[in-house]
Every structure is written in structure tokens, then in C-alpha cells.
Amino acid sequence: MSLSRLLQSLTSRFTRGITTRTQLLNHLIATRGYQNYLEIGVRDRRHNFDKIKAPGIKHGCDPAPLRTISHVMTSDAFFAQHAKLGGKPYDLVFIDGLHIADQVERDIVNALDHLTPDGTVVLHDCNPLTADAQTDDYDGKKHWNGTVWKAIVKLRATRDDLAIWVLDMDEGCGMVRRGTQTKLVVPTTDYAALDYAYLEKERAAALNLRPVTDLERLMQGHA
Numbered sequence: 001m002s003l004s005r006l007l008q009s010l011t012s013r014f015t016r017g018i019t020t021r022t023q024l025l026n027h028l029i030a031t032r033g034y035q036n037y038l039e040i041g042v043r044d045r046r047h048n049f050d051k052i053k054a055p056g057i058k059h060g061c062d063p064a065p066l067r068t069i070s071h072v073m074t075s076d077a078f079f080a081q082h083a084k085l086g087g088k089p090y091d092l093v094f095i096d097g098l099h100i101a102d103q104v105e106r107d108i109v110n111a112l113d114h115l116t117p118d119g120t121v122v123l124h125d126c127n128p129l130t131a132d133a134q135t136d137d138y139d140g141k142k143h144w145n146g147t148v149w150k151a152i153v154k155l156r157a158t159r160d161d162l163a164i165w166v167l168d169m170d171e172g173c174g175m176v177r178r179g180t181q182t183k184l185v186v187p188t189t190d191y192a193a194l195d196y197a198y199l200e201k202e203r204a205a206a207l208n209l210r211p212v213t214d215l216e217r218l219m220q221g222h223a
């Protein structure tokens, strides 16, 4: 076995056990020496935020959290204030707030503006498996991922200065880093016109849907 095949087999074994967003975020912190963490959309901090082992700054923003958090406000308000206060950049930003495509796109762009050069943005709920799970409206009861996927598709189609993929785990964990990608050819980047039929037909290519065992290769910039 060649050295690169051996290394790939070892790192695959290492990442195979990652099945939740929390494990993924902690894996990134442990393997990349990340310090500062921001979570957009915290809700109950005991479910994810409190379990994140970032040794530096930990910030959470949410306009309606269930428990105390550092910033009780929307992500737009948070970024406006953070920039004004000359806030420190984050190594890792987890976007899990308002799951509507244009808000998610704004959250990604704002997060990139406050990200260290080797930093990573992770997004939850990128891979809805039914049309009903990816509506723009939410009744508070059904299984809902929202239209996060549309923001992923649009940025894969329009930004060749980023590397974007979705890990096939925990509702689809999207990852955005500075890098390169070949722009995806899409029927439209208009969120209203991009429909679930397109996602169903083109899911793997549209999302760049990858097994978690590809994580280390992707982090190193391999397509």
C-alpha cells in the first residue's frame, strides 16, 4: 500500500465515528488547534453549545434562547455590533439560526468576514430528505430543515474562492472554507425558482455530498 493510501485509510478510520454536529465541531477544534467559536442559533445551550470544547472565546447569538447566552440578538444585529466593536475573528462558526436561504447566505458571508484565514464555517440542516422538510415556513411541529440547502447551492454556483461540501450526517452538515471550487452549473440561483425537484435529482452534485470519511482530504483542499 502506498504511503498516501495508508494515510487516507488511517484518517478515514479516525473520522468514521463522527455522527453528530457536536462531534464534528469538537473534531475540528482538536485537530486544527481552533480557539474561538461562535454559534448562530443556540436555543438550549445544553444540547450543543455547552459541549463545544473551544479553549478561547465562546460566543452564542440567538434572539430567543431558552437559557442564558452571551448575545441575545439576531445574527444580523450581532455581526453589525461585532464589527463596530472590532471583535476578534473566530476559527469556527456554527450556523444553525434562521433556516431561510437568504438569511443563511447572509450569515455565511458575515461569518467569512469574521473568520481566521484557516477557519471553517459549519452549517446544520443542509440535506432535507423530503419536500415538506424544506419549506420556508415552519409550524413548530414537523421535521424541518428549511431552505439552508439553497444557500449552499447558490454559493457553490457563484463563489470559486470558496470550497464547499456537505457531510452526509446529522441532517447534512455543510462546510465552507476559503479555497477553490469549480462553479456548479445550476438552472437558477433565484431562491424562489430553485425547487426540491432539482435537489432530488441532483442531490449529490448540488450539495457536494460526501461521506464523513472524506473529511480530512476535503480539509486539506482535495476535491
Ligand SMILES: C[S@@+](CC[C@H](N)C(=O)[O-])C[C@H]1O[C@@H](n2cnc3c(N)ncnc32)[C@H](O)[C@@H]1O
Residues within 6 Å of the ligand: 021, 039, 040, 041, 042, 043, 044, 047, 048, 049, 061, 062, 063, 064, 065, 073, 074, 075, 076, 096, 097, 098
Ligand atoms: C435549530 S435551533 C438551534 C439549535 C442548536 N444550535 C443546537 O445545535 O442544539 C435554531 C435557533 O435559531 C434561533 N434563531 C432564529 N432566528 C435567528 C436569527 N435571525 N439569528 C440567530 N438565531 C436565530 C432560534 O431562536 C432558535 O433558538
